[in-house]
Amino acid sequence: MLRSAALSATRPRPVDRLIEEIEGDVLLPTHAEFDRARRVFNGAIDRMPHAIVRVRNERDIVNSVSYARSNGLPLTVRGGGHHFAGDAVIDGGITIDLALMRQVHVDPKQRIARVQGGATWSDVDRATQRYHFAIPGGTVSSVGVGGFTLGGGIGRLTRAYGLAADNLLSATIVTADGRLVTASEGENDSLFWAIRGGGGGFGVVTSLDFRMHYLSPVVWGGAIGFRLEDAPRVLRIMRDLMLSPSRALSASAAIVRNGGRPLLVMNAFWIGDPAAGDSAVRPLREAATPVMDRYAPTSYLALQSADVPGGRRGWETSAFLDQMFDDTIDAIVDYAADATLAAPRIALLPLGGAVNDVACSDSAFGGRGAEWLVQAGASWDDEGQDAEATDWIDRLHTVVADDATGVGYVNMIAGERPAHSEWTRARLRAVREQWA
Numbered sequence: 001m002l003r004s005a006a007l008s009a010t011r012p013r014p015v016d017r018l019i020e021e022i023e024g025d026v027l028l029p030t031h032a033e034f035d036r037a038r039r040v041f042n043g044a045i046d047r048m049p050h051a052i053v054r055v056r057n058e059r060d061i062v063n064s065v066s067y068a069r070s071n072g073l074p075l076t077v078r079g080g081g082h083h084f085a086g087d088a089v090i091d092g093g094i095t096i097d098l099a100l101m102r103q104v105h106v107d108p109k110q111r112i113a114r115v116q117g118g119a120t121w122s123d124v125d126r127a128t129q130r131y132h133f134a135i136p137g138g139t140v141s142s143v144g145v146g147g148f149t150l151g152g153g154i155g156r157l158t159r160a161y162g163l164a165a166d167n168l169l170s171a172t173i174v175t176a177d178g179r180l181v182t183a184s185e186g187e188n189d190s191l192f193w194a195i196r197g198g199g200g201g202f203g204v205v206t207s208l209d210f211r212m213h214y215l216s217p218v219v220w221g222g223a224i225g226f227r228l229e230d231a232p233r234v235l236r237i238m239r240d241l242m243l244s245p246s247r248a249l250s251a252s253a254a255i256v257r258n259g260g261r262p263l264l265v266m267n268a269f270w271i272g273d274p275a276a277g278d279s280a281v282r283p284l285r286e287a288a289t290p291v292m293d294r295y296a297p298t299s300y301l302a303l304q305s306a307d308v309p310g311g312r313r314g315w316e317t318s319a320f321l322d323q324m325f326d327d328t329i330d331a332i333v334d335y336a337a338d339a340t341l342a343a344p345r346i347a348l349l350p351l352g353g354a355v356n357d358v359a360c361s362d363s364a365f366g367g368r369g370a371e372w373l374v375q376a377g378a379s380w381d382d383e384g385q386d387a388e389a390t391d392w393i394d395r396l397h398t399v400v401a402d403d404a405t406g407v408g409y410v411n412m413i414a415g416e417r418p419a420h421s422e423w424t425r426a427r428l429r430a431v432r433e434q435w436a
């Protein structure tokens, strides 16, 4: 009796109403899972939201948006939590965590996959590959489809079939004022333009419909490693191969450290006739003697199953290149050799091919027309190394300045560098004013 009287005298908190309304879970700072749930891939991000709402459906999202609005709280959306900037979480705000909304429905007849906003590429690849279909996705399986696609989305199928965003047919979105809308070529087209390359910040994308592409059950792929001294020659050959009109081969490169020594890792991928997979990379294999060679017949799903554990401190930046001249290749190799960090990484990702089948103004993606994306990043554990790491990473912009378009990739920029042209930024602002 005494106990219930005391309970009824307790003034309900505004968040109690949200807890009652939500079918998913509302995690508050006192909750045992809260500390894990507020963490993202980048271990340097240490933010304390007011609440994390693990939504189960669109109604939960609408209720969370309305709660944040009526209490004047900032709102963030967490997909896979992989962006280095950590925009998925915010101090004192509401985080809508989409981890319980990961279903993928495949319609093999229509060649369309409907993907919930919290799915990862692992969810999508497993569902679509059952029918030998694929959507151009990321190369790390735990990356979120939502954030990836909103920024454009570059992967091993990009030269053949375009960005993830180029294969987006429509999306359903809960807007900042709590409405559920569809965005496609024929409906709310300015919003559809913005969510294909503009990055996050245009509401909560609850589901995405993608066009799928048939892939042979046998593709060729895998890493071929070379010594850093061979990198200038191998990278020139990779560049020339990627200028070929054939889109069946995609070759990207990363310069990393292996046991303290710099190593060039080529990632080749072939989706043409399996009988020609071996000869497709012969020029690369003959450019220098590989120190490691795992390029072989395999399945797309096996290649896509790679993952990278998060939790270390990290930062990254990137630059689109119109083209890549020999002196830029040499400068990139010298830059890699100069790094004093334990785990630096420079990646060169080919664009061109199907990416250039879409006009620049058709979507907000900032790299249309560029031939290459160069990314620099690093992981470390000691906070005392932050300045050394970010200084080295940001130096990329000086190294590639001669060939750079002037913008980087919104999904791979954690600092203040621009990811869109002035024209695109102005249009994104206008769309945000209308919808956010």
Ligand SMILES: Cc1cc2nc3c(=O)[nH]c(=O)nc-3n(C[C@H](O)[C@H](O)[C@H](O)COP(=O)(O)OP(=O)(O)OC[C@H]3O[C@@H](n4cnc5c(N)ncnc54)[C@H](O)[C@@H]3O)c2cc1C
Residues within 6 Å of the ligand: 040, 041, 076, 077, 078, 079, 080, 081, 082, 083, 084, 086, 087, 088, 098, 117, 118, 137, 138, 139, 140, 142, 143, 144, 145, 146, 147, 148, 150, 151, 152, 153, 154, 155, 199, 200, 201, 202, 203, 204, 205, 206, 308, 411, 412
């Ligand atoms: C290990 C690793 C590998 C990567 N590999 C690639 C690669 O191969 N190719 C490539 O192009 N990029 C790659 N990236 C970059 C990646 O595309 C971006 O980090 C992307 O933003 C991740 O999306 P996310 O949903 O996992 O991240 P989050 O941090 O959760 O989201 C990123 C942004 O998108 C918003 N967002 C996410 N989902 C939704 C949604 N459903 N509705 C509304 N807003 C949403 C978030 O609010 C945030 O602003 C990689 C990143 C890492 C860490």
